[in-house]
Amino acid sequence: MTATATAPPLDAADAPPPAEKALRRRRRGITATIVTTLGALLLAVVFLMPLGYGAATALKDKDGVSDPNADILPVSALTYEYDGEVHDVYAVPMPDGTTRDLALIEPGRESSVFIDPDDPGAGPVEWDGRWRTLEPVTGLNPQWGNFAEAWNTISFLRLTGWTLMYALVTMVLTVVSSAVVAYGFARFRFPGRGLLFGLLMATILLPPAVTLVPKYAVFLQMGWVGTYLPLIVPQLFANAFNVFLLRQYFLTIPKELEEAARIDGAGPIRTFLRVIVPQSVPALTAVSLFHFFYAWNDFFEPLLYLAGNREIVPIGVGLSYFSGVYNSEPHLILAASLLALALPVAIFLAAQKVFVQGIVVTGVDK
Amino acid sequence: MQRREARWGYAFISPWLIGFLLFWAVPIGASLVFSTLDFQLTDPDATTFVGTSNWERALSDPDTWTALAATFRFTVLFLPLSLVVALGLALLLNSKHLKFTGFFRLLFYAPSMIPLVAGVLIWQQVLNPQTGWVNRLIGLTGIDATGTDGIRWFDNPILVLFAFSFIGLWGIGNAMMVNLAGLQGIPTELYEAAEIDGAGWWRRLRSVTLPLLSPIMFYNLVIGSVAILQYFVVPWVLFGATGRPGGASRFLLVHFYQQAFVFGDMGYGAALAWLIFILVALFTGVLFGTSRYWVHYGTERS
Numbered sequence: 001m002t003a004t005a006t007a008p009p010l011d012a013a014d015a016p017p018p019a020e021k022a023l024r025r026r027r028r029g030i031t032a033t034i035v036t037t038l039g040a041l042l043l044a045v046v047f048l049m050p051l052g053y054g055a056a057t058a059l060k061d062k063d064g065v066s067d068p069n070a071d072i073l074p075v076s077a078l079t080y081e082y083d084g085e086v087h088d089v090y091a092v093p094m095p096d097g098t099t100r101d102l103a104l105i106e107p108g109r110e111s112s113v114f115i116d117p118d119d120p121g122a123g124p125v126e127w128d129g130r131w132r133t134l135e136p137v138t139g140l141n142p143q144w145g146n147f148a149e150a151w152n153t154i155s156f157l158r159l160t161g162w163t164l165m166y167a168l169v170t171m172v173l174t175v176v177s178s179a180v181v182a183y184g185f186a187r188f189r190f191p192g193r194g195l196l197f198g199l200l201m202a203t204i205l206l207p208p209a210v211t212l213v214p215k216y217a218v219f220l221q222m223g224w225v226g227t228y229l230p231l232i233v234p235q236l237f238a239n240a241f242n243v244f245l246l247r248q249y250f251l252t253i254p255k256e257l258e259e260a261a262r263i264d265g266a267g268p269i270r271t272f273l274r275v276i277v278p279q280s281v282p283a284l285t286a287v288s289l290f291h292f293f294y295a296w297n298d299f300f301e302p303l304l305y306l307a308g309n310r311e312i313v314p315i316g317v318g319l320s321y322f323s324g325v326y327n328s329e330p331h332l333i334l335a336a337s338l339l340a341l342a343l344p345v346a347i348f349l350a351a352q353k354v355f356v357q358g359i360v361v362t363g364v365d366k
Numbered sequence: 367m368q369r370r371e372a373r374w375g376y377a378f379i380s381p382w383l384i385g386f387l388l389f390w391a392v393p394i395g396a397s398l399v400f401s402t403l404d405f406q407l408t409d410p411d412a413t414t415f416v417g418t419s420n421w422e423r424a425l426s427d428p429d430t431w432t433a434l435a436a437t438f439r440f441t442v443l444f445l446p447l448s449l450v451v452a453l454g455l456a457l458l459l460n461s462k463h464l465k466f467t468g469f470f471r472l473l474f475y476a477p478s479m480i481p482l483v484a485g486v487l488i489w490q491q492v493l494n495p496q497t498g499w500v501n502r503l504i505g506l507t508g509i510d511a512t513g514t515d516g517i518r519w520f521d522n523p524i525l526v527l528f529a530f531s532f533i534g535l536w537g538i539g540n541a542m543m544v545n546l547a548g549l550q551g552i553p554t555e556l557y558e559a560a561e562i563d564g565a566g567w568w569r570r571l572r573s574v575t576l577p578l579l580s581p582i583m584f585y586n587l588v589i590g591s592v593a594i595l596q597y598f599v600v601p602w603v604l605f606g607a608t609g610r611p612g613g614a615s616r617f618l619l620v621h622f623y624q625q626a627f628v629f630g631d632m633g634y635g636a637a638l639a640w641l642i643f644i645l646v647a648l649f650t651g652v653l654f655g656t657s658r659y660w661v662h663y664g665t666e667r668s
Contacts, residue, residue: 040464044470048473049499053492054492177381181382188371196383205588207592207643209619210393210394210640211389214392217410237382293479303602345476
């Protein structure tokens with residue numbers, strides 16, 4: 001850049017000199033950067049706006065939620081506690097022309113007694129005039145108690161506990177079984193391998209609904225409906241997405257490592273445990289995370305199989321029950337929703353690197 | 367030796383093989399059998415063979431046609447919208463003019479991490495006709511959005527599709543990331559060559575980016591269409607089995623769930639499930655059939 005900047009200007013009349021041209025291009029580049037970045041920021045603000053709305057509304061009191069003219073922030077009339085009693089605060093025009101925010105402690109028809117919340121030591125202030133004509137003072141007044149109320153009403157700990165149990169147990173089962181199956185597809189030649197792998201991939205596109213009626217009938221016969229068994233047991237048998245991702249990763253591990261293990265007398269199971277698994281920690285972590293979020297979000301099958309047992313539903317189903325009952329209290333619904341999203345979003349932020357790599361591997365190599 | 371290897375291979379994949387038989391192959395076949403029975407969950411002992419009457423009922427049930435229409439309308443609106451937005455965001459994130467790429471990637475991906483039910487409940491309030499921010503923002507432009515004749519997102523069969531779409535766009539992160547990875551895999555020499563040939567931004571997008579990204583667009587298209595044909599959580603959380611407004615939330619899976627598990631009519635439910643299965647198979651079949659006309663796979667790929 002400095003090389004062109006020091007070049008002497010030639011032919012200044014016809015074309016802009018190289019230095020000026022480079023400068024202009026650079027300036028255009030900076031403008032494009034500013035416009036693009038600001039545009040992206042605006043887009044992100046619009047995209048995430050509902051979260052801001054959710055947070056602001058979850059902190060409102062019940063009146064503030066349902067009033068269409070209410071402030072967008074959680075404001076309410078200010079009060080002041082004096083001598084053990086709660087008093088409203090008003091904007092009081094004083095004789096000297098200023099306006100002071102004072103708490104009304106002794107309302108009277110033609111004159112009232114106020115106290116200054118900022119300086120109660122100064123004693124009561126007497127004011128002549130009709131207090132009913134005064135404007136109440138509002139201020140930011142977030143109702144943090146809404147979160148506590150939502151926490152208790154939805155039994156947040158119980159919902160989270162069941163969801164965590166479901167997500168973690170099925171995560172272990174599906175990752176272990178999928179890794180075993182993926183190793184089979186990645187490293188062994190056997191008749192029908194291509195066909196079977198195609199069949200496995202096809203199950204990604206098959207609608208689960210077409211299997212539900214007989215499965216439900218059988219699980220009902222077995223007394224499993226109303227328990228987590230119909231949700232957990234199938235995870236013992238691997239999952240197409242996970243197998244695909246893990247197989248893809250196993251194929252990148254050099255075969256020499258396994259051959260060395262085999263020469264040392266290790267059988268396929270030992271080779272898998274001692275060579276493949278330690279080499280595949282990143283892929284196993286990514287698959288575990290994917291499944292964790294999938295299970296956290298799972299709705300249809302828990303709704304179906306746990307329908308008779310509301311005490312043990314995971315958080316998605318629990319939230320939907322709650323919103324049906326509490327639809328006149330949106331601030332509580334929003335507080336509950338924010339509680340429900342806090343943990344998964346926090347885990348995602350902590351593990352985003354692994355996560356993003358995993359998405360890339362699954363999508364691109366398809 | 368070879369036979370030994372094959373035996374180990376089958377042993378390793380056996381968990382999936384058993385699971386495939388138990389939880390896919392046999393239930394799919396059994397569903398077909400169930401669809402020929404009058405099997406009520408409330409009275410399983412009275413089950414009788416009824417031949418094709420469940421299928422005839424499925425095709426003459428007005429709710430089936432409502433569900434097909436709802437699914438069709440939403441597909442026409444949301445599928446192109448989601449593909450374009452996912453591509454647009456990926457192009458933005460891949461732009462050399464964008465600073466703080468990692469930060470923006472995180473912001474646009476984050477809503478995909480929000481549990482769907484929580485997201486639905488938040489959007490339900492944001493789109494509240496009187497107090498929601500969307501209508502209040504529209505109100506700022508002078509349109510009477512919040513009044514009694516205002517914009518009622520959940521009471522109008524067309525507007526509700528936009529409400530579904532807003533919620534759907536919150537889950538666009540995966541498609542966006544896959545597109546972004548695809549964009550980053552396109553060799554920069556191709557762009558440089560196109561630039562030397564005088565190609566502008568639009569031309570480069572059409573002649574370089576889109577053809578090279580077409581396998582990934584195809585993947586997003588297939589996954590997206592299969593997901594829409596099984597759309598359930600959002601309409602269910604918002605409207606249950608009511609189908610409000612005007613049948614717009616009676617999607618195929620809602621219809622199926624109501625018949626099979628709310629009313630307990632398992633035989634009829636099985637017929638509806640098979641109908642969904644046939645639709646998904648047809649739709650993906652058509653997509654794969656047309657793919658060779660527009661999806662470009664590099665010649666060096668096996």
